[in-house]
Amino acid sequence: xxxxxxxxxxxxxxxxxxxxxxxxxxxxxxxxxxxxxxxxxxxxxxxxxxxxxxxxxxxxxxxxxxxxxxxxxxxxxxxxxxxxxxxxxxxxxxxxxxxxxxxxxxxxxxxxxxxxxxxxxxxxxxxxxxxxxxxxxxxxxxxxxxxxxxxxxxxxxxxxxxxxxxxxxxxxxxxxxxxxxxxxxxxxxxxxxxxxxxxxxxxxxxxxxxxxxxxxxxxxxxxxxxxxxxxxxxxxxxxxxxxxxxxxxxxxxxxxxxxxxxxxxxxxxxxxxxxxxxxxxxxxxxxxxxxxxxxxxxxxxxxxxxxxxxxxxxxxxxxxxxxxxxxxxxxxxxxxxxxxxxxxx
Amino acid sequence: xxxxxxxxxxxxxxxxxxxxxxxxxxxxxxxxxxxxxxxxxxxxxxxxxxxxxxxxxxxxxxxxxxxxxxxxxxxxxxxxxxxxxxxxxxxxxxxxxxxxxxxxxxxxxxxxxxxxxxxxxxxxxxxxxxxxxxxxxxxxxxxxxxxxxxxxxxxxxxxxxxxxxxxxxxxxxxxxxxxxxxxxxxxxxxxxxxxxxxxxxxxxxxxxxxxxxxxxxxxxxxxxxxxxxxxxxxxxxxxxxxxxxxxxxxxxxxxxxxxxxxxxxxxxxxxxxxxxxxxxxxxxxxxxxxxxxxxxxxxxxxxxxxxxx
Amino acid sequence: xxxxxxxxxxxxxxxxxxxxxxxxxxxxxxxxxxxxxxxxxxxxxxxxxxxxxxxxxxxxxxxxxxxxxxxxxxxxxxxxxxxxxxxxxxxxxxxxxxxxxxxxxxxxxxxxxxxxxxxxxxxxxxxxxxxxxxxxxxxxxxxxxxxxxxxxxxxxxxxxxxxxxxxxxxxxxxxxxxxxxxxxxxxxxxxxxxxxxxxxxxxxxxxxxxxxxxxxxxxxxxxxxxxxxxxxxxxxxxxxxxxxxxxxxxxxxxxxxxxxxxxxxxxxxxxxxxxxxxxxxxxxxxxxxxxxxxxxxxxxxxxxxxxxx
Numbered sequence: 001x002x003x004x005x006x007x008x009x010x011x012x013x014x015x016x017x018x019x020x021x022x023x024x025x026x027x028x029x030x031x032x033x034x035x036x037x038x039x040x041x042x043x044x045x046x047x048x049x050x051x052x053x054x055x056x057x058x059x060x061x062x063x064x065x066x067x068x069x070x071x072x073x074x075x076x077x078x079x080x081x082x083x084x085x086x087x088x089x090x091x092x093x094x095x096x097x098x099x100x101x102x103x104x105x106x107x108x109x110x111x112x113x114x115x116x117x118x119x120x121x122x123x124x125x126x127x128x129x130x131x132x133x134x135x136x137x138x139x140x141x142x143x144x145x146x147x148x149x150x151x152x153x154x155x156x157x158x159x160x161x162x163x164x165x166x167x168x169x170x171x172x173x174x175x176x177x178x179x180x181x182x183x184x185x186x187x188x189x190x191x192x193x194x195x196x197x198x199x200x201x202x203x204x205x206x207x208x209x210x211x212x213x214x215x216x217x218x219x220x221x222x223x224x225x226x227x228x229x230x231x232x233x234x235x236x237x238x239x240x241x242x243x244x245x246x247x248x249x250x251x252x253x254x255x256x257x258x259x260x261x262x263x264x265x266x267x268x269x270x271x272x273x274x275x276x277x278x279x280x281x282x283x284x285x286x287x288x289x290x291x292x293x294x295x296x297x298x299x300x301x302x303x304x305x306x307x308x309x310x311x312x313x314x315x316x317x318x319x320x321x322x323x324x325x326x327x328x329x330x331x332x333x334x335x336x337x338x339x340x341x342x343x344x345x
Numbered sequence: 346x347x348x349x350x351x352x353x354x355x356x357x358x359x360x361x362x363x364x365x366x367x368x369x370x371x372x373x374x375x376x377x378x379x380x381x382x383x384x385x386x387x388x389x390x391x392x393x394x395x396x397x398x399x400x401x402x403x404x405x406x407x408x409x410x411x412x413x414x415x416x417x418x419x420x421x422x423x424x425x426x427x428x429x430x431x432x433x434x435x436x437x438x439x440x441x442x443x444x445x446x447x448x449x450x451x452x453x454x455x456x457x458x459x460x461x462x463x464x465x466x467x468x469x470x471x472x473x474x475x476x477x478x479x480x481x482x483x484x485x486x487x488x489x490x491x492x493x494x495x496x497x498x499x500x501x502x503x504x505x506x507x508x509x510x511x512x513x514x515x516x517x518x519x520x521x522x523x524x525x526x527x528x529x530x531x532x533x534x535x536x537x538x539x540x541x542x543x544x545x546x547x548x549x550x551x552x553x554x555x556x557x558x559x560x561x562x563x564x565x566x567x568x569x570x571x572x573x574x575x576x577x578x579x580x581x582x583x584x585x586x587x588x589x590x591x592x593x594x595x596x597x598x599x600x601x602x603x604x605x606x607x608x609x610x611x612x613x614x615x616x617x618x619x620x621x622x623x624x625x626x627x628x629x630x631x632x633x634x635x636x637x638x639x640x641x642x643x644x645x646x647x648x649x650x651x652x653x654x
Numbered sequence: 655x656x657x658x659x660x661x662x663x664x665x666x667x668x669x670x671x672x673x674x675x676x677x678x679x680x681x682x683x684x685x686x687x688x689x690x691x692x693x694x695x696x697x698x699x700x701x702x703x704x705x706x707x708x709x710x711x712x713x714x715x716x717x718x719x720x721x722x723x724x725x726x727x728x729x730x731x732x733x734x735x736x737x738x739x740x741x742x743x744x745x746x747x748x749x750x751x752x753x754x755x756x757x758x759x760x761x762x763x764x765x766x767x768x769x770x771x772x773x774x775x776x777x778x779x780x781x782x783x784x785x786x787x788x789x790x791x792x793x794x795x796x797x798x799x800x801x802x803x804x805x806x807x808x809x810x811x812x813x814x815x816x817x818x819x820x821x822x823x824x825x826x827x828x829x830x831x832x833x834x835x836x837x838x839x840x841x842x843x844x845x846x847x848x849x850x851x852x853x854x855x856x857x858x859x860x861x862x863x864x865x866x867x868x869x870x871x872x873x874x875x876x877x878x879x880x881x882x883x884x885x886x887x888x889x890x891x892x893x894x895x896x897x898x899x900x901x902x903x904x905x906x907x908x909x910x911x912x913x914x915x916x917x918x919x920x921x922x923x924x925x926x927x928x929x930x931x932x933x934x935x936x937x938x939x940x941x942x943x944x945x946x947x948x949x950x951x952x953x954x955x956x957x958x959x960x961x962x963x
Contacts, residue, residue, distance in 0.1 A: 109867075121860040126958060187864075
């Protein structure tokens with residue numbers, strides 16, 4: 001191990017120290033996309049926090065706003081068309097949204113880092129992988145070419161790429177999908193960030209490789225005490241890794257709970273639907289239930305609870321009043337008028 | 346020489362989650378037509394093309410002057426001195442010559458386009474449909490023709506053909522040169538369209554049901570390949586008009602007594618210092634004709650390309 | 655990389671053979687007398703005709719003729735005109751001027767074209783973007799001899815910024831600047847449009863998003879990550895376009911009276927000296943093929959996906 005976790009020379013003159021282990025605080029975040037066809041409300045006021053060494057899974061279907069959340073935290077949304085009309089994203093107490101752009105740029109990599117779903121398209125096809133990892137050291141730490149490349153080799157070894165020294169000059173298309181994602185991870189953890197966001201890191205991979213990548217992520221997180229935000233639509237992926245789960249629907253958080261609690265008894269009909277749609281070996285022969293219908297059009301989110309058109313329990317109140325996220329049991333939050341009934345069902 | 350039509354294949358790239366749901370399904374052709382109707386460039390270029398085609402077919406609609414009537418004593422007259430655009434060195438009425446010059450350009454452009462579409466389209470279909478050794482041979486053959494730049498090849502071709510004074514024969518010579526060297530780009534386009542469509546289930550089903558290759562091509566492959574073909578052929582038509590004028594300018598395409606903008610421009614360059622109007626008017630007509638076709642091609646491509654909406 | 659170079663070289667051989675055969679076929683196998691138009695306005699003298707038939711083995715079967723023709727070509731023998739002037743010697747005197755002109759034009763098209771493409775690509779839809787889009791459309795529509803004539807008139811004759819003609823056989827860069835701008839103008843338009851399109855596309859790509867997420871500066875994310883990828887097709891285009899550039903050189907050199915290969919071809923066309931035209935144009939085609947091979951090799955260097963299989 002050449003990456004030394006005790007000394008962390010940052011590229012920025014600003015130092016960020018977490019208070020009581022609190023790394024990231026998202027508060028009442030809204031994101032809109034202004035398109036020629038109208039305004040799409042991608043995120044409609046979400047709040048959550050992330051502590052050192054914690055893994056938070058954000059769960060949702062495509063279009064639920066989970067990737068937009070990740071991109072908003074990273075500061076890589078295309079603005080326009082995206083607009084953030086209100087909300088805060090605080091990293092170690094400092095609001096990233098009001099921060100000077102140059103100062104914020106310097107947080108990307110050393111403080112907050114991200115890996116993406118499709119490593120093949122996310123890595124630049126015309127540069128060697130070692131070069132792309134080394135770029136982190138050269139840009140943020142002003143390291144010279146050969147030292148940075150040494151660091152890159154060490155990182156490739158750390159993410160368990162066989163023959164790292166020989167393959168440092170190879171190009172992304174010469175690696176397998178799993179190996180490419182390992183390189184993506186090496187880029188992301190190069191500067192030992194405090195927060196790592198993984199956006200569907202295993203979706204594009206084979207099932208066996210998925211498990212290896214998740215194991216690697218978990219190992220790295222524990223070793224470096226990173227705060228990990230794991231964005232996924234796959235409940236199976238998060239069970240072993242995540243500490244807490246936040247479920248998103250139509251740009252809102254509908255449930256937040258510890259992993260074990262949520263699996264034992266979901267407190268929102270949508271979460272329950274998701275859990276029931278996982279095929280399970282011990283319930284062979286039973287009918288697999290999927291959630292009927294489609295997620296709402298984000299330009300025309302229905303009044304009341306956004307989930308009501310698909311909800312089997314929907315009553316008049318659900319079509320009229322938007323349920324707010326509230327504590328329904330110790331440490332459990334749900335945005336359902338009938339959360340208590342759901343949780344006890 | 347403006348043969349280098351940079352064709353950009355329509356390709357949908359989406360990034361991350363698309364927060365906007367798609368609207369109700371619409372047909373591609375209907376969609377394209379709607380988009381095109383809203384594009385002023387489409388209407389401007391269509392009207393311009395219509396005017397040039399009228400000019401080529403019925404020049405007497407635009408002028409009653411004989412373009413070959415030389416009034417030598419009024420040679421080099423400026424615009425307004427008895428004629429709209431003035432007279433050239435020979436004393437010809439420049440306006441009348443601009444009008445009559447449209448015929449050569451339109452004929453060469455049209456015939457060359459028809460020729461390249463027919464030759465290139467057929468070879469492309471055969472190569473794409475047959476595949477294997479036939480495809481390899483035809484594609485390599487296309488590479489060879491493609492390797493010779495249009496203007497250079499046309500010069501060799503035209504220098505080597507015997508001279509003639511028959512108008513139609515001269516036009517066909519120029520057309521022949523441009524078709525011989527111009528077909529491979531359309532063959533490549535057609536071939537890739539066919540290869541794209543061929544693996545589709547409905548084509549395979551038609552084959553399994555014993556439909557003849559001719560029928561499959563007509564019913565399934567052509568409708569899908571026609572749109573990109575129209576775009577490239579339209580833009581190329583402008584390029585061929587430009588090539589005809591360039592060849593005539595060099596003295597190797599049409600030759601006097603035939604009337605062509607290229608010939609008149611070539612003659613005008615000599616007297617450039619004193620009588621620039623002789624250069625200006627035929628240049629304007631020629632450029633507008635080329636512009637009209639390129640603009641129309643652009644408008645059609647933009648309408649077909651979902652990225653630009 | 656080694657195997658890639660070898661493969662490209664091997665692929666090149668049939669294209670060169672095919673292209674020379676095509677030229678040969680156009681010169682000797684087209685209907686009509688191969689001696690027509692080769693001796694100026696008069697018919698060829700019986701002595702020259704006999705010598706010509708002997709030299710090109712016109713009494714042999716076609717393939718034997720071709721073999722001997724290629725053999726001569728490989729030795730640099732481009733034939734003798736009717737008044738016994740070696741075409742190869744004439745070209746040796748003239749190629750430095752044309753090379754200088756072409757290099758200058760490529761430099762202009764690369765620098766200005768890419769700069770304009772980048773400036774418009776990163777500010778898509780802005781004023782500059784629309785200005786460049788419209789002006790490139792106009793430039794693309796105006797044939798090169800019209801641009802040449804107009805530039806010569808306005809910048810040379812009217813404003814006196816540049817010399818009107820270049821007659822020196824060793825012209826300075828300044829003397830060649832206006833012809834080079836004219837020659838490169840069309841390509842500037844294409845290069846800027848191509849750069850813009852590719853840059854806009856790549857700016858939306860996942861790896862540029864990654865570059866931003868890596869905390870790179872905007873300058874580095876665009877200037878290194880997006881631009882590097884956007885330039886790959888531009889390099890290919892510049893190579894492909896070199897053929898049009900050589901054709902344009904004939905026109906440009908004729909307008910500005912430049913004593914280069916292009917001007918030589920133009921004068922030979924005018925004096926119906928077919929041997930010189932064919933010999934010189936054949937050389938240009940071969941130069942074009944070699945340049946394209948070099949561009950292919952550069953392409954391999956730029957895009958590792960091609961060479962590292």
